[in-house]
Amino acid sequence: MSTDTPVKNDVEFGSYKYGFHDSMDNYAFKSRKGLDAQIVRQISELKNEPAWMTEFRLESLAIFESRPMPNWGGDMTDLNFQDIFYYMKAANEQETSWEDVPEEIRRTYDRLGIPEAEKKYLSGVKAQYDSEVVYGSLQEDLSKQGVIFTDTDSALRDHPELFREYFGTVIPPGDNKFAALNSAVWSGGSFIYVPKGVKIEFPLQAYFRINSQNMGQFERTLIIVDEGAAIHYVEGCTAPTYSSNSLHSAVVEIIVKRGARCRYTTIQNWSSNVYNLVTKRAMAYGDSLMEWIDGNLGSKLTMKYPAIWLMEPGARGETLSIAFAGEGQHQDAGAKMVHCAPNTSSRIISKSISKSGGRSSYRGLVKVHKDAVNCRSNVVCDALILDPASRSDTYPYIEVEEENVAIEHEASVSKIAEEQLFYLMSRGLSEAEASAMIVTGFIEPLVKELPMEYAVELNRLIELQMEGSVG
Amino acid sequence: MSAVLKISNLHVNVGETPILKGVNMEIRQGEVHALMGPNGSGKSTLAYALAGHPNYTVTDGSIEIDGVNVTEMEADERARLGMFLAFQYPVVIPGVKVADFLRHAVSNIRNPDRKEGEGLIGMREFRKEIRERMNELGMDPEFARRYLNDGFSGGEKKRMEILQLAMLQPRFAILDETDSGLDSDAVRVVSEGLAKLSGPQMGVLIITHHERLLEFNPPQFTHVMLGGRIVETGDASLANELHANGYATVRARHPEAAAENAKAEAAAAV
Ligand SMILES: Nc1ncnc2c1ncn2[C@@H]1O[C@H](COP(=O)(O)OP(=O)(O)O)[C@@H](O)[C@H]1O
Ligand SMILES: [Mg+2]
Numbered sequence: 001m002s003t004d005t006p007v008k009n010d011v012e013f014g015s016y017k018y019g020f021h022d023s024m025d026n027y028a029f030k031s032r033k034g035l036d037a038q039i040v041r042q043i044s045e046l047k048n049e050p051a052w053m054t055e056f057r058l059e060s061l062a063i064f065e066s067r068p069m070p071n072w073g074g075d076m077t078d079l080n081f082q083d084i085f086y087y088m089k090a091a092n093e094q095e096t097s098w099e100d101v102p103e104e105i106r107r108t109y110d111r112l113g114i115p116e117a118e119k120k121y122l123s124g125v126k127a128q129y130d131s132e133v134v135y136g137s138l139q140e141d142l143s144k145q146g147v148i149f150t151d152t153d154s155a156l157r158d159h160p161e162l163f164r165e166y167f168g169t170v171i172p173p174g175d176n177k178f179a180a181l182n183s184a185v186w187s188g189g190s191f192i193y194v195p196k197g198v199k200i201e202f203p204l205q206a207y208f209r210i211n212s213q214n215m216g217q218f219e220r221t222l223i224i225v226d227e228g229a230a231i232h233y234v235e236g237c238t239a240p241t242y243s244s245n246s247l248h249s250a251v252v253e254i255i256v257k258r259g260a261r262c263r264y265t266t267i268q269n270w271s272s273n274v275y276n277l278v279t280k281r282a283m284a285y286g287d288s289l290m291e292w293i294d295g296n297l298g299s300k301l302t303m304k305y306p307a308i309w310l311m312e313p314g315a316r317g318e319t320l321s322i323a324f325a326g327e328g329q330h331q332d333a334g335a336k337m338v339h340c341a342p343n344t345s346s347r348i349i350s351k352s353i354s355k356s357g358g359r360s361s362y363r364g365l366v367k368v369h370k371d372a373v374n375c376r377s378n379v380v381c382d383a384l385i386l387d388p389a390s391r392s393d394t395y396p397y398i399e400v401e402e403e404n405v406a407i408e409h410e411a412s413v414s415k416i417a418e419e420q421l422f423y424l425m426s427r428g429l430s431e432a433e434a435s436a437m438i439v440t441g442f443i444e445p446l447v448k449e450l451p452m453e454y455a456v457e458l459n460r461l462i463e464l465q466m467e468g469s470v471g
Numbered sequence: 472m473s474a475v476l477k478i479s480n481l482h483v484n485v486g487e488t489p490i491l492k493g494v495n496m497e498i499r500q501g502e503v504h505a506l507m508g509p510n511g512s513g514k515s516t517l518a519y520a521l522a523g524h525p526n527y528t529v530t531d532g533s534i535e536i537d538g539v540n541v542t543e544m545e546a547d548e549r550a551r552l553g554m555f556l557a558f559q560y561p562v563v564i565p566g567v568k569v570a571d572f573l574r575h576a577v578s579n580i581r582n583p584d585r586k587e588g589e590g591l592i593g594m595r596e597f598r599k600e601i602r603e604r605m606n607e608l609g610m611d612p613e614f615a616r617r618y619l620n621d622g623f624s625g626g627e628k629k630r631m632e633i634l635q636l637a638m639l640q641p642r643f644a645i646l647d648e649t650d651s652g653l654d655s656d657a658v659r660v661v662s663e664g665l666a667k668l669s670g671p672q673m674g675v676l677i678i679t680h681h682e683r684l685l686e687f688n689p690p691q692f693t694h695v696m697l698g699g700r701i702v703e704t705g706d707a708s709l710a711n712e713l714h715a716n717g718y719a720t721v722r723a724r725h726p727e728a729a730a731e732n733a734k735a736e737a738a739a740a741v
Contacts, residue, residue, distance in 0.1 A: 428583075
């Protein structure tokens with residue numbers, strides 16, 4: 001394979017701005033392409049995992065193989081599971097300071113313009129370079145408070161009891177085909193434990209990226225927020241453009257115990273060849289609050305429906321999501337709220353933007369179990385379609401087994417922004433200025449919720465996406 | 472020399488349907504024209520066509536501003552040449568602050584050659600100006616920070632249109648039923664506001680069913696539209712007559728246009 005593969009599409013609209021990648025020669029280890037029991041065993045062996053994890057992976061593989069592809073959502077006909085590397089290791093040692101990170105990797109981060117967000121919280125940042133965390137150091141006072149913030153592989157090694165108690169309990173391998181895939185080949189991701197009553201004041205951040213061609217990323221994140229504790233975790237994502245399809249299939253499990261709070265913020269901006277098939281679920285216990293804030297840009301197909309199971313009375317769940325579907329992109333995103341206990345409440349706000357032939361779908365589920373009385377749920381989805389070639393759909397599912405509940409669903413869908421565009425243009429704004437302004441305004445409720453650097457970054461990414469609209 | 476907005480033999484389709492069937496009108500800077508006519512006669516269609524709405528297709532005829540043919544121009548180019556439409560139904564734009572939007576608009580209109588990304592009008596200067604204009608219109612300065620027309624009452628929306636008119640100082644202003652749906656206080660504010668703003672530098676076309684706006688802004692010319700055509704043009708007394716007697720006599724004088732108007736109204740009602 002050649003190094004520095006020339007980048008396609010760099011100037012076309014909708015193509016990925018960060019169109020470069022590093023040499024492939026510096027990988028410490030790379031599995032062969034494809035997926036079978038031997039590869040799964042090899043991954044587990046290389047990581048020196050305990051026998052139970054090897055077993056877990058193999059069982060998961062069997063589940064993955066036995067399940068059909070989903071026949072809903074998006075088109076996955078181009079996805080060939082045997083044409084993917086399932087494990088790569090970028091560097092042998094896990095680095096502890098920025099200076100120790102290999103030059104090439106640092107250069108990549110620099111080119112990504114990451115340092116803005118990163119420098120500020122340098123010691124709190126973990127970055128995933130391909131399958132392995134190569135850089136990350138824990139802020140000192142965090143560890144003093146008993147907070148564990150590490151990559152998931154290290155957690156399995158260093159905190160085996162805690163790990164085993166929770167791992168796979170929120171999303172078992174049998175949950176869906178892609179959760180099974182992740183369970184078989186997972187690597188990297190973040191592990192966070194926040195002890196009782198500890199409130200982390202600043203957002204914890206991690207940057208993820210896919211670096212190699214045909215490189216599947218299967219990170220596995222597990223967050224446990226113990227009683228009365230609080231955390232805001234932020235994960236951003238950028239990926240270079242490649243010519244062949246890439247697969248990203250993560251699993252994020254979160255446990256929010258009594259009276260705890262967890263906010264999980266993601267901004268993902270995959271290159272337009274990535275299949276992004278993610279399972280995210282949180283279990284929220286008594287009087288706790290779980291919030292997903294989810295921004296999806298780029299990718300070929302994203303299927304992602306962050307879920308919150310409201311397990312005990314007083315639990316609250318909120319999902320705020322935004323999807324931007326540009327040329328050749330399909331964002332099938334939404335949320336799930338499962339009310340398992342009385343007096344629980346949930347809110348879903350979903351916003352999507354489709355342009356240049358892009359397609360976005362809201363797919364959401366609100367489920368209320370029998371005897372979960374006095375539940376409230378409010379769903380609002382807005383779609384902004386910027387031109388007639390683009391498309392938006394809503395698939396709201398509501399399953400209610402209990403009568404004494406209040407569920408509201410508002411959808412303002414398929415609104416072509418024509419009248420708004422004309423209004424602004426009649427005041428002298430160019431078409432590009434007007435559409436950028438409409439889009440920025442449309443996502444403003446979400447941007448307001450983001451930490452400053454992410455708000456700036458999201459606005460910048462949207463601007464880049466909008467630039468192509470200058471006719 | 473005062474500039475002219477010249478509308479010649481204007482034919483406009485919405486989709487396949489012809490709505491305007493040969494409209495002629497000349498508005499000079501400094502003049503006030505009233506445009507009246509029953510519902511469905513095509514008044515708003517004329518307003519949109521002049522402002523450059525993409526769904527209103529000019530199939531024949533032309534629109535000129537100061538000798539420049541703008542018939543094929545986009546709405547923003549026309550705005551930069553001095554065209555302004557106060558909307559009958561102002562559009563809500565969530566998340567976009569009035570001040571941000573207007574600062575862009577003012578920058579583009581005052582500096583028509585401004586390229587995207589080039590500097591905007593100075594913040595301080597702009598703030599001072601918008602505050603003064605809002606004050607004159609009896610608007611709470613808080614409105615500058617609100618999202619454009621989002622959650623505004625009918626009267627607040629119309630006032631917002633007049634504020635934009637005040638900030639952009641167009642050469643030609645078209646007001647499409649700016650006075651309808653307002654209580655009498657609001658009508659007075661809007662009428663007085665317009666009277667203060669218009670002057671020798673502004674040609675005004677007022678589309679209205681009411682007397683109040685015209686009382687404050689007496690027209691030199693009154694046009695009556697029926698079935699997509701201007702069927703009569705007179706002075707202020709024609710407006711008064713129509714207010715007093717309605718359109719029955721006009722219909723009687725122009726049976727063909729009246730029949731076409733009735734057809735359009737029936738079609739719209741379906
Ligand atoms: N966007 C549109 N789509 C379909 N028909 C329209 C549209 N705009 C105007 N029309 C039709 O054109 C005719 C004139 O309408 P309009 O210009 O709104 O009249 P007025 O403002 O005088 O009440 C009506 O028959 C109306 O139904
Ligand atoms: Mg009208």
